[in-house]
Structure formats: structure tokens, C-alpha cells
Amino acid sequence: MTAATRPATLIPDALACADTLARLKAAREPRVVVVGNPNVGKTTLINALAGTNLKVGNWSGVTVEKREAHLTHGGRRVYLLDLPGAYSLSPHTPEELVTRTALLDEAPDVVLNVLDAGNLERNLYLTLQLMDYRLPVAVALNLVDEAREKGVQVDSGALSRLLGVPVVETVASRAQGTAGLLDSALGHATLGIGVRYPEAIERAVEALSTRMTGVDTLPPHAHRYLALTLLEGDPSVRGRLNATGHAALVQAADAQLRDLDAQGLDPLIEIAEARYALAGDLARAAAPQAQARRTVTERLDALALHPWLGIPLFLALVLLVFRLTFTVAAPFVDLIGGPLQDTLTGWASAALSWFPLARDLVTGAIIPGVGTVLSFLPTLLVLYLAMSFLEDSGYMARAAFLMDRAMRSVGLDGRAFIPLILGFGCNVPAVYATRTLERRSDRLLVSMILPFMSCSARLPVYVVFAAALFPRQASLLVWAMYTLGMLVALAFAFVLRRTSYPAEGSGVLLELPPYRFPTAQVLWKHAWRRTASFARRARTTVLATVAGVWLLLAIPAVSGASFATVAPQDSLFGRVSQAVSPIFAPLGFGTWQATGALVPGFIAKEVVVGTLGQIYLGEEAARPTALGLVDGIVKAGQATWDAVVASVSAIPTVLALPSLNADTTQDLNTPLAAALARAFTPASGLSYLVFVLLYTPCIATVGALAQEHGRRFAWTTVAYQLATAWIAAFLVYLIARAVL
């Protein structure tokens, strides 16, 4: 059956449309919201449309990402708001709730609906639901190239006629069709058709809409949608209407529901089936000879999800990402930590030679402290690029599929794996990512174990210690730390699930999106944003902490010594650290220097390395290379070029298997590594790393936990992590001392 033979299902609504278009023409800055299913290439499209105007932030109150842009189109200001991906407007996730709420409350001038041309039927379900809002709609038919490869040829003209709204074909990754899209959306968006539901449902909708007429708080564009949603029994809409003084409306809906039930009708089924029937008809009419070929995705999945190759492949991929990260970034790490820092120190000490205190602060604390942290930016950038690639290519969902069974043995589901993997990047967004889990007990449980996932701020500590104590097994050591963190997290999940957070209900439901090659632009934006937020912390938190530690190191705690010239162990910092250090003696690192770096590490783990640098290299850090401005720049330029060459030529070695145990590229011969090699034994170094891995990641994570689940929850987490870190480090020290 084609749509043409079922005209009764269409409701043209030209009258209301003229009204809204007039409003649109009058609006000074029309507001366009972009709505679509997950994985339809919306991010890429938004990037193509908004370019550099795009601002990314969070929705207030929730931590779902908010992308918006003010741009000028055809001499006219336009406000573009990207709503999070949604399969439907009956919210199941915080993302979908945001989308629904924005459509209800913001009454945008145009709804730009992005469709995946290769999955028309399911995507049109959302389109038809959108049309239950009486708002002007325009459609971007995206991924037409991918659909064509699958053998799906969509006739966009026919689709436009059938839907009654403008349809523009786009290939967002190549910016095709995007230019005409805004023209179409701003000039021709219409209300389109709508679904004609079975007569009994329509009568109930009509009755409820009548009750809403004239109520200011229920804008006319939302009447039909609200009525339908009430009939579907959506709990969030009921709750919201009850809370805003519309309880009578909810009761009226209940009366209608009882009527329908008496007629043997289940509105949820009737409504969904009516939408799907129409969506299916529309899809078949617009893409008549759709015959899916065996796609690249299916061929790749035969390998990626292979019964016994799938999991080893996944683990190998994770290892590869870490190896790539170090091999490619190491020359740049050396560059920033070495020649660039030396040059800067030289210039600073020359410029500040008349102000000894300021010179000491800059060359002895700020440059080595902040510099050490910044020297890890290349490593992080490469790591984030690799992780964004895995996410945006569609592989992460496969990882969740592969890991679901294993995760279930500790009481979690495969989806919990995604926040956990994100925790490798940074624990803070990972805590917020737990919101994608539907059940509250899962969110609490995953939040509680998340901080054991080794975030990238802990990486610098491992790298420096690996260089100092295990130069030949550096990447293996780092991999082991990540694995240990994960094992501890899973062990706790197992215990907590059985004690504090019993599972409620069942259910994992995961879309495996088609594999796509992410565009360089989107990858770069994702990775750069994460790296930049790390750099921002170096500028603020780390800068303040190293300055604070410098000050505490300068204040004498013994009589007779004077400010700034006191020996470190006699300073206030040294004395306090000495008082605390016995706690850590059983772990093998009861020196005040080692202990002292852990305390500011509570603020941010990247500070640990900076503080270690300050304490161990306090005096020798100032190695001013007396250089003039010009030769400084020349030297730095030469060193940068050398780093680029070394980095590029190292790429082939990433895949060289035998080098797994002999990281010749891992030659971080920094003065700090040399100092650590003298101060730690392999066993005490390992124990130190285990402690750094497992204790509270940073104050920002504690803040995120408190914001999500309350202060009590956050402090409980801190306490039990400190205890875990101590016990685990103690055990590791005992074992390592016996073995190494």
C-alpha cells in the first residue's frame, strides 16, 4: 500500500501555517532548532552550518551538551540550536527530555528535522511525532551518499510532496546541500501533514485540546502533542502537568483512557502503529526500490563482533590506542618539557633578574610546574583524537555489545561500559555521562566506581615514573595501570551491586549505528575541546596550586631560617608533609617529598607531577640557557622541527609487535625522571602509582558527584577510595618487593 492510496491519513493544515509563517517573517532573529535521531550525522551537519560560530556548553541544570550558534544568513541574523539526539519525543533519557522540553517551552520558529536517508521509516516516526506539534518543519535528508551505497535511492521531491514540508538532500560530511538548507528552512518551512489517528483517539484528542484552549500556560502549538502524550500515558508529562496546576487535565485524560480501554483500545499501541504505518507508507513511496545490499557495516561487524575474535580485537585496539598515544606524542612531550621550557626559563630569569623573589617563583615553580603539566598536552590530544575516532566511527557501541555479558557478571550492563571508558579521558564528563543510564541504581553504582578509571590527568604521573623506573616497559606499565583501575572498579561494582545498589528491572537496548569515517573537522573539534579544557585547568587550578606550594615551601618552619631561602625540609610544607608521611611508610614511600605531592594531588592529579618537579628540582629547575630573543626562537624552532620528524617516523613502530616489551621511543630522560629514579625503588614506585591511580581523582570529580548525587554520596566516595588506595598500594608494595 502506498501513501497515495491512503489520503485519509493526511491532515493538511494550511490555515495555521499561514499564521506561523507570518510570525516567522516578523521575528528579528528567527530561532531554528535542529532535531533528529541519534547517529544521523547531526553533529557534522551543525558544524557545516555553523562553522566557527558554534558554541558548546551545557544545558543549565542538566549536563547534556548544548550546541548553539548565532549566524548571519543572507544578511539576516539566525539563531541555531542543536537539540540532543532523540528516537522519540516520549523521553526515556535526559537527552530526549531536553529535546521535548525545548519544543514545548521555546516554541522555535522553525524545526529543522535531520533524517538518515538510509533508515527512512524509523526516522520518519520522529518526523511525524514532530508534526503533532504545530510548528513549521523543514527536513534535511542527510547521508544520501551512504544510503545510495546501500542501494536505497530516496526521491526527495516525492518525500517533500508527501510530507508537505521542504526536503533538502545533504551530505553533511562534504558540506553538500547545506548552503540551500537554511534558505529552505527559513523561507519555506511549513506545518506539513500530520497523522490521522483512529477515530476514537482523534475524538479523545479533540476533547482534551478543547479543555486546553485559552489556557496561557499551554501554548496552542503544544495542544495536540500534549493530548496525544497524555493518552500514551507518558509519566513525565503527567507529572509536569500535575505540578503546574493542570491536574484537572490529567484527570480528564484518565477519563478518556478509561473510555478507550472499555472499547478494547490501547492508545499507546494505536498511536505507535498509526505513526509507523504512515512512516512505512511514506518511506516506500519515497524510496520505492529500496533493496538493502550487504553493507560495509555488516562486513566489518562480521569481524568486529566475531564470536571469539571480537573481544581480543577490542582489547588489542585499546592497547594500540595507548601505544599510538605515547609513540606519536613523546617527541613533543620532550620538546615542551625540555628545550622550550629551558628557553623560557632563561628569558624569565634574565627579565626578572632585579626581582629575585618573583624570579624564583616564576623559574622555580610556575615554569616547571605548569610546564610539566602542559608538556602532556600532545599526549592528551592524541589520546582524545583516538577516543573520538572510536566514538564517532560507531565502534564504541560495539564495545558495549561485546562487553555486556562480562559487565553483567558484575551486575552492570554494556552501556555502563561507555561512561567507564569515557572515564579514561576525564572522570568529570564521565560522571555526567552516567545520565544516559536509565535506572537510578545504575547511575549511583557507576558514579561510585568511575573514579577508579584512570583519567588522563593521571597519565603524566605514570609516564614520568615509567621513564624513571621501568623505561623498557613503559607502555606496558601504563596499560597495566589502566587495567588495574578497571579491575578494581569492576570488583567494587560486584560488591556494591550485592550490598548497596540492587538492580531494578531489566533491559539493555543499544543501537549499533552504521560504521562511518568521522570527518577530520568533527574529530578535531571534539579532541581540541577536551584538550583545551585540560589546558585551562593548567592555567587556573595548577597555576594556583604550584604558587601555593611554592609559598608553603618558602615559609620557614624552624627558627633562624628566613623566607624563601629555607631548605625545603624545614619549610612549612616540608614539616606538614613530614607529619603526614608515616601514614605512607608501610606503602614504601614514607618520604615527605612523595607524601607532599599527594596532598595537592587531591585538587587535580596533574598537579602531582608539577609538585614532584617543584620539590625534587626546586633548585636545579632553574637551568637558564642564556639565550637572546632571536637565538632562543631559532633553537626552539629547530627543536620543534626535530620533534615533528621524530613523531612521524615513529608511527610505523606502533604496529611492530616485538617492541611491546622494549619501548625504545620511550626515552624521557628528564631531570625529574632522574631524580625519581634515585628517590624510589621499583617496588615503592609501583606502590606510589597504585595509590595515585586509586585515590580521589580531583576536586572537580568530587564536585560532579556532589552535584549529581549529593554531598554525602561524594564524601562517601572520597573516603572509601582513600581506604582502597592505601590497602591496594600496601599489597602491591609487599608483592613487588618480593618479586622485583
Added chain:
Amino acid sequence: MPDVPLDSLTPGQTAHVVPLDPAHPLRRRLMELGFVRGAPVTVIRRAPMGDPVELRIGATLLALRADDLRLIRVRA
């Protein structure tokens, strides 16, 4: 032809959905993703450890656990 639970299909088999059990914990979401009366659903593969199961419904690839699959009835 009798209805059978979806988890009884072997990879490669296709069957048609019958209306979902109102008690199904994922009913609403499943319907939105296309589990409506008569929709063809194909079992593609099981995950390496036997669970979850990958399905194709329409042009969508989905993973569902066997427990939830058992509650979906289909007609061959």
C-alpha cells in the same frame, strides 16, 4: 501458525512481530524503534558470550538481552 518467543530464532532467521506484551519493561521504546505489529525482525548474531543478541528491525541494528527477547513474541 503459533507465536514463538523471539529468542528461539537462530541467527539469520526472520519473523514478524505480534503486538508487544503490555508488561514488557521496554515496550514503549521497542515500539518507537519499530516493534509494531507485523514488522519483520531478523536475528543477526549473538555476542561472543552468548548474550546480548543483535537484531535488525527495519534498517536499524539493535542489541537486546535474551531476557528481553524472550518476552517478544513473533510469528514465523
